[in-house]
Amino acid sequence: MEANGWRLLRDCQALGVGFDLEFEKGGTIRHVEVKGVGGSRLAFNMTALEWRRVLEDREFFVIAVTSVLDPSSTHVHVLTRNTLQDADRSPVQYRLNVRLP
Numbered sequence: 001m002e003a004n005g006w007r008l009l010r011d012c013q014a015l016g017v018g019f020d021l022e023f024e025k026g027g028t029i030r031h032v033e034v035k036g037v038g039g040s041r042l043a044f045n046m047t048a049l050e051w052r053r054v055l056e057d058r059e060f061f062v063i064a065v066t067s068v069l070d071p072s073s074t075h076v077h078v079l080t081r082n083t084l085q086d087a088d089r090s091p092v093q094y095r096l097n098v099r100l101p
Helices: 048-056 081-086
Strands: 007-011 021-025 028-036 060-066 075-079
Touching (some): 028 048, 048 081, 060 081
Parallel strands (some): 028 060
Antiparallel strands (some): 007 021, 060 075
16 A cells, blocks of 8 residues: 555554554545455455445455465455455354343
């Protein structure tokens, strides 16, 4: 992002806002979630809050880095909300709150 003229405003990872980094360029803000993927297949998990960002935040992007374990094959993918909304998705876990009698 910085190589393309974006300035890092803050690291938001500890804030629980559904994205990792906030950038600014010419008055435009970008909320960026970073995903590292071990293999070359562009597949990763998203939290419910991250998914809400996909649906509601016009400034939300995902930067996914594939093959992070093999620097010679690493590739950076910038994914827009439209790309994310069009992706195949499936639930991978459920949160259960069990009430005991």
